[in-house]
Amino acid sequence: MNRWVLIAPILVVGVLIAIFAIGLTLDPSRVPSPLIDKPSPAFELPSLRAPDQLLTERRFAGQVSIVNVWASWCVPCRLEHPLWMEWAETSDVPLYGLNYKDAPRDALAWLARHGDPYQAIASDRAGNVGIDWGVYGVPETFVIDASGRIRYKHIGPLDPTSMKNTFRPIVEQLLQESGA
Amino acid sequence: MSLRALLLAVLMGLSGALIAASDDLNPEQEARYHDLLEELRCLVCQNQNIAESHASLALDLKRQVADMIVAGRSDDEIKTYLQARYGDFVLYRPPFKPRTWLLWLTPFVVLVCALVIAVLMLRRRRPVRTPPESIDREALRRLLDKE
Numbered sequence: 001m002n003r004w005v006l007i008a009p010i011l012v013v014g015v016l017i018a019i020f021a022i023g024l025t026l027d028p029s030r031v032p033s034p035l036i037d038k039p040s041p042a043f044e045l046p047s048l049r050a051p052d053q054l055l056t057e058r059r060f061a062g063q064v065s066i067v068n069v070w071a072s073w074c075v076p077c078r079l080e081h082p083l084w085m086e087w088a089e090t091s092d093v094p095l096y097g098l099n100y101k102d103a104p105r106d107a108l109a110w111l112a113r114h115g116d117p118y119q120a121i122a123s124d125r126a127g128n129v130g131i132d133w134g135v136y137g138v139p140e141t142f143v144i145d146a147s148g149r150i151r152y153k154h155i156g157p158l159d160p161t162s163m164k165n166t167f168r169p170i171v172e173q174l175l176q177e178s179g180a
Numbered sequence: 181m182s183l184r185a186l187l188l189a190v191l192m193g194l195s196g197a198l199i200a201a202s203d204d205l206n207p208e209q210e211a212r213y214h215d216l217l218e219e220l221r222c223l224v225c226q227n228q229n230i231a232e233s234h235a236s237l238a239l240d241l242k243r244q245v246a247d248m249i250v251a252g253r254s255d256d257e258i259k260t261y262l263q264a265r266y267g268d269f270v271l272y273r274p275p276f277k278p279r280t281w282l283l284w285l286t287p288f289v290v291l292v293c294a295l296v297i298a299v300l301m302l303r304r305r306r307p308v309r310t311p312p313e314s315i316d317r318e319a320l321r322r323l324l325d326k327e
C-alpha cells in the first residue's frame with residue numbers, strides 16, 4: 001500500500017509530462033482539413049487574366065494538380081513564391097492559383113513583379129470559394145489527385161525543406177498512383 | 181482631414197461592417213445569429229469566437245451565417261456546413277464521437293477514480309472503537325443504576 005502511495009503520483013506526473021511533450025511538438029495553428037480525400041468543392045470563378053472566361057473544378061479532372069491559394073496582400077506568399085516559380089519550370093504537374101480576396105489589378109501587378117508560375121488563376125474576390133475550400137489563412141496549397149479528390153493540404157508558406165521532404169514526395173506518390 | 185475625423189471615419193466604417201451582417205434579421209433570427217456566433221471558433225485567432233473576432237475571415241463567416249439564417253437554414257445545418265469545411269475545431273462544443281471520447285470522458289473517469297481512492301482511504305482510516313481500558317464498566321453501571 002505505502003509503496004503505491006509513492007509510485008502513483010510519479011506515474012501520473014510522468015504521463016502528464018509525456019502528453020505535454022507531445023503537445024509541444026504540435027502546431028495548433030494547423031487545423032487538419034476535413035476535406036482530405038473528398039472531391040474538390042465545386043466553384044465557378046472568373047479567370048484573373050481573362051475575366052470573361054470562367055474556371056471551374058472540372059479543370060482538375062484527369063491529372064494530378066496543385067492549387068495554391070494566394071493574395072497580393074499576403075506577405076508569406078512572397079516567401080514561398082520562388083518555390084512555385086521553380087515548380088513551373090521543373091515539373092509537369094500543373095499549378096493553379098486561387099487569388100483570394102484580392103483586387104485583380106493588385107494581383108496582376110504582383111505577378112508582373114514577382115513572376116507568374118500559374119497555368120490558370122481563379123479570382124475569388126468575395127472569398128466565398130475560399131470558405132468552401134476551408135481556407136482560413138493564405139497561403140494554403142492543395143494537392144488534387146487525378147480523380148479530382150483533395151489528397152493533401154499544406155497550411156502556411158512552403159519552405160525548401162518542407163517542399164523537398166513532404167510536398168514533392170506526396171505529389172510523386174500521387175503521380176505513381178495515377179500511372180503517369 | 182484631421183486625425184480625429186479620420187479616426188471617426190474608420191470607426192464608423194468598422195461598425196458599419198459589423199452591423200451589416202445582421203441587418204436583415206428579425207429579432208428571433210438575430211438571437212439565433214448571436215448564439216451561433218458565440219459557439220463558433222475563429223480559425224485565424226483561435227482563442228476567440230467568431231462573434232468577438234474582427235479577422236476578415238470571421239467577418240465573412242458572420243455574413244455567411246446571417247445569409248443562411250435568412251435562407252431559413254437550421255442551426256444544425258449551419259454548424260454542419262462550417263464543420264464540413266473547417267472541421268470539428270470550428271465548434272467550441274465538439275461532437276461526441278470515437279475521436280473525441282477521450283476529450284469528453286476524461287473528467288468523469290478522473291472523478292470516478294478520485295471517488296474510489298477517497299472511499300478506500302476513508303475506510304482504512306476509520307477509527308477503531310474500542311472503549312478505553314481504564315474504565316471499569318461494572319463500576320459505571322452501578323453508578324448509573326444508583327441514579
